[in-house]
Amino acid sequence: MPRIPAQGPPPRRSAVPAGAGPGQYAPTQKPEPIPVGDRSRDHRSPRSDRRVDHGRSSTRPPAPPAGTPPAPTPPRRRRRRSVRVGKIVLILLLVFVLGSIGLLFYYDSRLDRIDALPAYAGRPSDTPGTNWLIVGTDNRSDLSDAQRTNLSTGDADGSRTDTIMLVHNPPGTGKATVVSIPRDLFVEIPGHGSLKVNASYNIGGPALLVQTVENLTGIHIDHYAEIGFGGFDTLVDAVGGVDMCIDQPLNDPLAGLRLSKGCHHLNGRQALGLVRTRAFPRADLERVINQRKFLAALVSRATSPAVLLNPFRLFGFIGGAIDSLTVDERDHIRNLASLMFALRDPVTTTTPTGESVYTDDGLALPVTETTEEFFGRLRAGQPIPDELLVDAG
Template sequence: MPRIPSHGPPPGRAPGAPPVGRASAGQYAPTQKPEPVPAGDRTRGHRPPPPPARPATAPPAAKPPRPRRRGRRTVRVGKVLLILLLVLVLGGTGLLFYYDSRLDRIDALPAYAGRPSDTPGTNWLIVGTDSRSDLSDDQRTNLSTGDADGSRTDTIMLVHNPPGSGKATVVSIPRDLYVEIPGNGSLKVNAAYNIGGPALLVQTVENLTGIHIDHYAEIGFGGFDTLVDAVGGVDMCIDQPLNDPKAGLKLSKGCHHLNGRQALGLVRTRAFPRADLERVVNQRKFLAALVSRATSPAVLFNPFRLFGFIGGAIDALTVDERDHIWNLASLMFALRDPVTTTTPTGESVYTDDGLALPVTDRTEEFFGLLRAGQPIPDELLVDAR
């Protein structure tokens, strides 16, 4: 076969360089050293080295504490407070109706032809009687009430509470005031109760004053001392020493803390130069002292005294059949700072009913102003406090 001529060195070799892989005569061939086979050229079946081990997994980080849910806590507290409020409201309402149901009621406000129409404000007739019917023999002895039968009115007070923010006016009507008693002619005013009970007394007072009576409250000897003792007694000051064995009373001049027995004696005694006119002043002073004590924090925030007073009042009072315990509460707060006075009258005169106090023009003027809601001038205020 003919030889193919070479046209030059193989690509990539410089001209004149010895042939690769064969040593020319007289030339040096470099020593061949084994080199590691690349991973890709290794023989099949050889297991590749395992991948590097993963580092051990670190324990999960502790979760941060869950923040307190104040909203949920507030809702829970609110529910508890709401439940407590409902318990208090329902419990208070229940007690209110319980005590209201225990009130002794009578039909004291009569309906009759010519009765005065409704007058501005709220008007109470408060009556204190000397009834001993509910007293035991021991109570009559301890309270020095005597053994008289029947009922007479030792105390007659008209309380006028004007509309708006004006002060209430407490007017004592002397028991010896000589008035017209419907169907019975002219007699002392306290005879009306003895003849026809509360209804006739209310009608007599309405005819005298021209004022429509809205509420009626009556208290007798029974329960009076318990009512005073329930609030821990009352503080009163007297202008002169008192010694009245009939009323079981002996007090020095000055200020005293009176228990129930002493307070009863004070509102009953007539051992004064002015007799009944001085007694009605002490009765108003006592009423003010009792109301002040009953509405003080020492009683209102002391459940034992508060419920004792409420229970004592329920036992001691008789009211009209249309009156309720909330009417009595309203009366008490109206009496905290009233204007107090006695009905203006003439000088004592002899009448068919004995020595009595006559109604005069001043009497009619006084009640006319009170009825119209007008201010009472000082010259018509008698023994005012």
Template structure:
């Protein structure tokens, strides 16, 4: 009887937490959809949604009071059939065809059509089939970081950005939730968004590493707050489950990280934009075929670095 309880209790908890995930129709079929491609690919989206944030929270996190939900964090988490996982940033200024709307910066797909249009845009742009979808807003992000006791990052230079409520010194330091949110939001760099996506990738990987470390998994005062925070904060596709998120976290502890290459920038009707070209096409050909991407197509060095957990 005791053995049965020991088996059923974790299963019951798993099923309970799965019911608390927020879900959205992100991955339903559409005419001409890209078929299955090798490996497993997630679309991971960070939004500026302030839903459920009190005014005190908004002031603490320096988020402002904008309504609605926009995205400036778009990443592909690609788990190949062999080799290391990849965490791939798609800059929000990448100028791509958006179904039914002509060519625009890629983040406008989410802003105007939500998760479903963004998935369709990314699939048709990349030729890579999206298997899973995960989205997190401002409020959930800081709670996740605090639940694991913060995450250590190393900065080559100090960062000050009043708009993001950020003031960090150079060197290695443990960031709490508010500081971490400021780091992944700030564009206070000479190359602005391109540097920001590097920091976003590195911090996301660092958070996954800390969440799956023994210091978290063996500490009930950390693991349960983290699980509660994750299920409360993430929005996933209707077919995704909490065990999919757990599998993703374990696989992204030490990924290859890169930014989708572009062939320069150009002024468009949407302003200064990154223009895809032959290098972009070559990059996604390797990913869509399940092949290792050559080093010459990888980019995104710099930014913050991961400290010890």
């Protein structure tokens, strides 16, 4: 029987790392010993270090210590809040815009309109800028007996105009010019010969007055506005009165006016008396100055923050203006708003005329070459030199 050699343990092989070729040295890699302090941790269950809090979730984070600032709001929640605030602002803005548009149409529909700008042969073609004719009348038809007594308007019938203003708003950024046309200016009234200019309104109403002024000036009138006694005092009182200064004491029982020299805060009744009175040495020529002062004071007050930021006064003024004004049938609220802002800082003057003369229509002011030069420059959109400005302000 053959003899089987005894088998001993297999020979020990050295660990050769991958990539080591024959004959190359490779260090023996032995496992690192586990530190005694960490040995017990290795044999614990993964869940053994979680605290069990009587049924509460074991994953709930511990409460932050006192004094720790609150955690920031998650971005998604902040976005939802921003979207919600944005929607509310958008809704409020939409309500404001729609409400404003609704009020605009409402007030525009309440305007009293007439055909004041006639089409006739030889009417001046369109001239530079925008031109308004503003007329104040003594129409008392809409006043009660008590109002006539309180406002000292008298009982005269019919309508006459004691206030005629041409407002020229030039193209570009130049200042508007407010020109008072004295009621005693002696002019040619189409179809009626030469008379005082205010007679044209009494004969043919606004249309004939506009035609007379256009023939006199050669300026194309684009817009027309008329205000009577009715509602005038309400309009002034709606903005809380106006501030005006006068150069001399005034005492005119016919206009119900008694004022000392100096500055005054006028209510509606006093303002109406001031723009009507002729109790001056220069009569109507002094009155037109006060009329322009009043217009400037009213516009300044109506466009001030005290009125624009006060809904009660703002809507009171708008309502009073709507009730007091008569405009051309082609005019709208937007045109009146444009006029108001053009009148905040205008150049004011009186039409230059000759000295008073006696005419078939009584004592009147004649048209001269200076008058024609003045309106020629205005018609061409040219600046008015100082020597052509009368009682300027």
